[in-house]
Amino acid sequence: MHIESLYLLAAAAAPATVGEWISQYGKMLVEGIWGTVYMTLVSTFIGYLFGLPMGVLLTVTRKDGLKPNAPVYKILDVIANIVRSIPFLILLILLIPFTRALVGKSYGTTAVIVPLSIAAIPFIARMVESSLTEVDAGVIEAARSMGASNMQIITRVLLVEGKTSLIVNATIAMGTILGYSAMAGTVGGGGLGDIAVRYGYNRYIYDVMFVTVALLIILFQLFQTYGMFFANHFDRRKSTSMKTGSLVVFIVFSVIMGSAAGIGIIQFVKTMLLR
Amino acid sequence: MSKISVSHLSKTFQSADGTVEALKDVSLEIASGDIFGIIGMSGAGKSTLVRCINYLEVPTEGKVLIDGKELGGFSEKELRKQRENIGMIFQHFNLLMQKSVLENVCFPLYIQGKKKAEARKKAAELLEIVGLADKQKAYPAQLSGGQMQRVAIARALASDPEILLCDEATSALDPQTTSSILELLDKINKEFGITIVIITHQMSVVREVCRHVAILKNGEVVEQGLVSDIFTHPKTDVARELIRKDTGDEAEVEKTAAMQEIQSGEIIRIVFSENSAFEPVIANLILTFREPVNILRANTRNVGGVAKGEMVLQFMEYSQNTEAMKHYLEECGLAVEEAPEYAH
Numbered sequence: 373m374h375i376e377s378l379y380l381l382a383a384a385a386a387p388a389t390v391g392e393w394i395s396q397y398g399k400m401l402v403e404g405i406w407g408t409v410y411m412t413l414v415s416t417f418i419g420y421l422f423g424l425p426m427g428v429l430l431t432v433t434r435k436d437g438l439k440p441n442a443p444v445y446k447i448l449d450v451i452a453n454i455v456r457s458i459p460f461l462i463l464l465i466l467l468i469p470f471t472r473a474l475v476g477k478s479y480g481t482t483a484v485i486v487p488l489s490i491a492a493i494p495f496i497a498r499m500v501e502s503s504l505t506e507v508d509a510g511v512i513e514a515a516r517s518m519g520a521s522n523m524q525i526i527t528r529v530l531l532v533e534g535k536t537s538l539i540v541n542a543t544i545a546m547g548t549i550l551g552y553s554a555m556a557g558t559v560g561g562g563g564l565g566d567i568a569v570r571y572g573y574n575r576y577i578y579d580v581m582f583v584t585v586a587l588l589i590i591l592f593q594l595f596q597t598y599g600m601f602f603a604n605h606f607d608r609r610k611s612t613s614m615k616t617g618s619l620v621v622f623i624v625f626s627v628i629m630g631s632a633a634g635i636g637i638i639q640f641v642k643t644m645l646l647r
Numbered sequence: 648m649s650k651i652s653v654s655h656l657s658k659t660f661q662s663a664d665g666t667v668e669a670l671k672d673v674s675l676e677i678a679s680g681d682i683f684g685i686i687g688m689s690g691a692g693k694s695t696l697v698r699c700i701n702y703l704e705v706p707t708e709g710k711v712l713i714d715g716k717e718l719g720g721f722s723e724k725e726l727r728k729q730r731e732n733i734g735m736i737f738q739h740f741n742l743l744m745q746k747s748v749l750e751n752v753c754f755p756l757y758i759q760g761k762k763k764a765e766a767r768k769k770a771a772e773l774l775e776i777v778g779l780a781d782k783q784k785a786y787p788a789q790l791s792g793g794q795m796q797r798v799a800i801a802r803a804l805a806s807d808p809e810i811l812l813c814d815e816a817t818s819a820l821d822p823q824t825t826s827s828i829l830e831l832l833d834k835i836n837k838e839f840g841i842t843i844v845i846i847t848h849q850m851s852v853v854r855e856v857c858r859h860v861a862i863l864k865n866g867e868v869v870e871q872g873l874v875s876d877i878f879t880h881p882k883t884d885v886a887r888e889l890i891r892k893d894t895g896d897e898a899e900v901e902k903t904a905a906m907q908e909i910q911s912g913e914i915i916r917i918v919f920s921e922n923s924a925f926e927p928v929i930a931n932l933i934l935t936f937r938e939p940v941n942i943l944r945a946n947t948r949n950v951g952g953v954a955k956g957e958m959v960l961q962f963m964e965y966s967q968n969t970e971a972m973k974h975y976l977e978e979c980g981l982a983v984e985e986a987p988e989y990a991h
Contacts, residue, residue: 517730
């Protein structure tokens, strides 16, 4: 009875026209889109900031790596496995004290970046490891025969030859982080996921939830298409010639993505410093 | 003093199924400016041996000396410096697939800390030498196997090495491309005086360009010396087998049953050198002994730039004159070898 009345209440307040709908929810949805983009891009950035070196270290210290080191590999391996074995939602709750110490609060988009990044680091490290171990051992041997040091092999061979695979995996990582960020909505994480949970699950306003889900799908598609295009076009194993039209779209999207990431990172750093 | 001196080299690998002895007490002396072939069937230890020469594999026992300096005595850093003096090319070319041809050739120069402009200038010159001046901006995936190997050769020459190691460098190429790559190696050897070590399983490669050869079997050197000597007088079964399998570009034809019936007497292989090739030796042989011989195979081969005639003959089954005929052929200045391996 109680629930039904709530539902009626919500239905009564529902806007009659599209124009009204937009004026009622538009601002919130735009903020939601930004929240999601902000969390995804900044967490992916921080994830790579630490995950890339960790992945390189995993690759190098492997048994068949450039400089095998069983203890270092084992430690990183165990850390990666532990973090990855904790379901994200639980990690999110588990990290609340840490997040609060770092950001000052445990809800909202900036706070969610902390557990998102921590979940992303080992995931990204594994992705990087798999990309780099795929690099043809023959090319590494050729570099060694020319007198290259391990550091030169990492920067000039592994990261160069693994490029395509690294970009594909970054796209996958970004998609996963986007999904996680939506999950954070259940504990007031902000962004589109948060809106979907509040309106769809708590208030039964399904139209808002559907639009939110559609926006999430569109965002995911954009990231995915962009990443794959990027990976394929810059793969020199394939002879590609890009049409001017798609090149323009690609550049425009790159600029948007780049500035979004830039603004996001600045916002994140500011929020951390100004608390 | 030898350019490369390998003495009493052994290498064992630890694997799950126990230890594998890849090389057993191998000793080689390779002179400066030589083209030295190391030949053997797969699994003979050739690749391990060549990797010990630039210490990509550290030998279990024994020494490798380059210009009299022992590689084992160098630190990791000194060893890297030393490797700049030893170029290497591979069966699968091992180029950077994500970099242009020019950048691939620049790679070793960047490793040495050369400036971009300087490296590019040098790389362009090298691409000219290997005949790929027009492919600077292409990517390896757009090239044929032969072209990729040329890029690899240019890359190996970028650091002005005195030694070039070729690990099965022509094994992934067709016969025509193989010949053109071998010609290029020969040119490099002559023009720059670079000592070349060629690892291969193809006798034709050794025959065409190498001056000296070592035959490897199960990690041991079973025979070594001048290519022309081994071609005319192979001492071991491995050498004979490699020569027999060397079909060059002639087709390997299935022997028919009829042919096998004819083949029943003793088989010999004779090798004509230049001066003995003028006389009609076989015709004279038949006229002298009034007895037919069966010609199983005849060919002219390029042994280090010298044409050598090779013929496999079979005497009649109950011939009384076998020994006399062999003697006659030797009198004519031919190298005569018993060659039962040709009977199949």
